[in-house]
Amino acid sequence: FSTFPGNRGWSKRELTYRIINYTPDMPRSEVDHAIQRAFRVWSDVTPLTFTRVYDVTSDIEISFAAQVHNDFYPFDGPHGTLAHAFAPSSGIGGDAHFDEDETWTSGSNGYNLFIVAAHEFGHSLGLLHSNDPSALMYPTYHYTEPSEFRLPEDDVNGIQSLYGARITPEEPTVPEQPSDPSTPSCQPNITFDAVTTLRGEILFFKDKTFLRQISQNSVVEHHLIKVFWPSLPNHIQAAYEFQDRDEVLVFKGAKYWVINGYEITKDSPKSIYDLGFPRSVRRIDAAVHDENSRKTYFFVEDKYWSYDEQQQRMDSGFPKKIVDNFPGLTKIRAAFEKDGFLYLFDGDRQYEFSTAKKRVTRLLKNNSWIKC
């Protein structure tokens, strides 16, 4: 992350904002909601509060405009520049302008206003661009399902370097001690961030913890990720085991860590772009190595890549649509391989997939492997 040299952000913590006008692309209520949620991204992690005002000048004035619009930075028509914002100060300081020549949306069929506004408000609060491709403050646009959006660590560190962390009465101000997490919920509809085998065990990652199924009949263990691997981040997004190298690769954002046994290799984290992903990919949803085909599959939104571990490069002709080669599946959130089958998770569904038969052979409950 980076901040404006010599600009420590707003001196006050209670800020106001005003929506000057609306885009015709979206219902007003959806614009209001997107803007409110975008401010909450920052108020959730700092002492800042944002109050909407209507008929008086506010600290952060929000408007939609096209081409030349009473500042020195004209917009450029569809695509290219989507929006811009000004550093904290009086007058135009803090204001955010959105290019009306874009198509604004609450979903993914256009530019998601919530995502762009959350980025621009980072500038309004004193952040510059980040060179971390996983960060919200990275300069280029990247769609994330708003309901799954989580402010990346780089951005949390950046904004808290200006305003400190948010302290709420019920939260202890002492640093969190790694205490044993509560017993895992074994609901059939439990969802996982990532799943992988590791030397015969199965690890189910979720938020800051993971479930460890050591063998078929042992009672599942529940651990904090950081207790086993202090340098791994929480909320990892994908993981797979490549047994030929006795390695597990763990992915979050545009980085990945290599675990050898229980040790993280010294050259971790690495960049996913070294594996051959295009820059438009900012995160991996799931990954699995298939012993049958000797290929590793990476799943990103509705597409997937095939990676050749021997050649150490992506196979040509990818990405392909998941549904084209995994009939019945459009998105995959977590995956692992066992006894020649792939187990693919999407939401609260687990699909047993035979790559030999190229079809789903069973539908299982998500907790089918977990012995609580």
Added chain:
Amino acid sequence: FPAKAPEANKETDAKFAEEYLKKYYNLQTNGRQSRKKGDGPLITKIKEMQQFLGLKVTGILDSDTMEVMHQPRCGFVDAGE
């Protein structure tokens, strides 16, 4: 049809890159290419951009670099005032 000659592509890319670097990396040019030995301001700025965006720092407008420059983005500068 007729397919643009590769040089035309190169020229288009160079023009696009110059605008991009002026806008987001504070490139200052008076339109003339530097005759001095070593990296001129344009190549220096291309390297600065590649460094910032996590690209391979080559100083040339390779496909990775062009792909990122064509991605929709925020109008705020990446470097400079």
